[in-house]
Amino acid sequence: MNYLYLYAAIILAVIVLYSRRHVKKVETDKSQLRESIQGGMAEPPSLHPVFDPVRCIGSGSCATVCPEGAIGIVNGRGVLINASHCIGHGACLAACPHDAIKLVFGTEKRGIDIPHISGEFETNVPGIFIAGELGGMGLIRKAAEQGRQAINALRKRDGGQAEYDVVIVGCGPAGLSAGLSAMHHKLRYKLIEQEDSLGGTVYHYPRNKIAMTAPVVLDIVGTVKFGEVQKEKLLEFWLGVVEKTGLQISFHERMESIEKSGDGFVVQTNKGGYVTRSVLLSMGRRGTPRKLDVPGEDSPKVVYRLIDPEQYKGQSVLVVGGGDSALEAAIAIAEQDGTTVTLSYRSAAFSRVKPKNRTLLEQAEKAGRIQVLLNSGIKEILEKEVQLEQNGQLHTLANDAVIVCAGGLLPTPLLRKIGIDFETKFGTV
Incomplete structure (x- = not known):
């Protein structure tokens, strides 16, 4: 009998500790949400989750896997408590046990422009393709798949004489996958990245955070059977792929304009111009960092x-x-x-x-x-x-x-100048 009392006391103590911790966490989440609203930071900048109040049971699995701490549990339901920090990688979607999350662009108050693309990821401007985050896909696996499929589509295009078959702009998951596909199909390609590192948005994740939650297929490499992997391990893997395959990447090269030229295009960057049959835009939605335009700004520091x-x-x-x-x-x-x-x-x-x-x-x-x-x-x-x-x-x-x-300066005005059509999303997929 004494053992029963002991077990009961232990269980009660565990329940009390859990309840106290839970109450404290809920109050912290509520406080974070209030601060975001009061500071005018409650509007997410990009792809973000919305929670179905009927399906959501407040398990907290979405909040646990969120690298940015953007999700919390308020009134028993998931909510964006720190919307300005959400970068739309979708780990919350995969973690939800009750399919209570969908990823959308924009809100009722703030619309976000998403380009029109076909099933083969071609824009309304023939020869210009978009894959990955810029086209509305922040999930790493799907962005990489889009890059692969876009190359497979554009390689079939007829075209005149050009220096390159494709210029790929951006070296995130979509751009890396596209570069490998271009190599696989023996295309003449140019892969440029405005920063000094590959990985795109993933590179800017916090340290030791989960960056990928599903396997991905890459040409030349095959199926990469990652489940959950930390940012550093994923970047290390990609660097190894670049080294082993010989994928050529031009870092510190920023696209400045695209102009129609005969059957193709001239892509102008801060380092020169490239004549190409097709262009694949695989950069993120963070845009080009706003510069100070002062002497010495090009310093590595x-x-x-x-x-x-x-x-x-x-x-x-x-x-x-x-x-x-x-x-x-x-x-x-x-x-x-x-x-x-x-x-x-x-x-x-x-x-x-x-x-x-x-x-x-x-x-x-x-x-x-x-x-x-x-x-x-x-x-x-x-x-x-x-x-x-x-x-x-x-x-x-x-x-x-x-x-x-x-x-940052978003690429939308430049793309509109090229003639690419956009649709403004107000909280829709």
């Missing part, structure tokens, strides 16, 4: 998004921007040992940022971990210094790294 705060240990870092991404980057770096962090913003005050970030920044500034320079702007980036102007005065700061968080 200048980046446009924080990936790993630990890499800046012991360094003097300048963060530029006034949004949540800039504040969060400055705060995270300031927590590393031996760092000196300066946050520069061109306006007189931070607006449309989360109260939590504002509070953390104020605390870090008071503690001397971050120097905040409002009404300031970079004048020049030097090898070991950076020059800023603030209220008419020039400041020279020791500097090892610059992180620019000034948003």
Whole structure:
């Protein structure tokens, strides 16, 4: 009998601990949702989940697998508590045990433009194809499959004389898969990537987060039987594929325009122009980072998004921007040992940022971990210094790294100029 009392006490203790933890988590999620709404950050920027209130049972599996912490459980149902951080990779969709999630673009308040593409991923402009996130597919497996199918379709096109059969723009899952398919079919291809790394949106995932939840088929390589794999392992695998296959990638090359030329196109980049029969656009929806247009910005120490705060240990870092991404980057770096962090913003005050970030920044500034320079702007980036102007005065700061968080320029205007048709999605697939 004593054993029964003991077992009952243990079970009761477990229930009490679980209940307390659950209540605390629910309150945290509610608080996060309130902060997002109050800060004007409740509108997701890209592909994102919506939850069926009838099917959803609040299991929390979607929140557990979300790399960005964008999902929480409020009133017993899944909800985007941090919508601005959602990047639409779809792990939540695969994790939901009751099919209560669908991925959509846009909301009732904010529409998102999605290009019209055929079943073979060709736009209304013959010879220009779109695969992956830009065309509405953030899931890694499906984006890679789209890249493969698009190459299979465009290789059948008739065309005149051109330097290349296809120019592939963007080196995320769709672009990598397309490049391998181009090699497989012995096409003359050019694969360009505006950043210094492959992986596209995956490269910008937080460390150690799940990046893939289903197997994928790649030409030359075969079926890649990944189930759940961390970002670093997936990037390592892709780098190995590039090395083994000899896939040629031109990094730091940004597409600037596409013009019709005879039976094909001229793709103009910051490094030159390429005459091609077809173009496959496989870049993401983050767009081209907004530049400062100052001397020295092309330095390798200048980046446009924080990936790993630990890499800046012991360094003097300048963060530029006034949004949540800039504040969060400055705060995270300031927590590393031996760092000196300066946050520069061109306006007189931070607006449309989360109260939590504002509070953390104020605390870090008071503690001397971050120097905040409002009404300031970079004048020049030097090898070991950076020059800023603030209220008419020039400041020279020791500097090892610059992180620019000034948003991005979406490719939509460029694509419209080419003649590609778009449909504005308001919370639809």
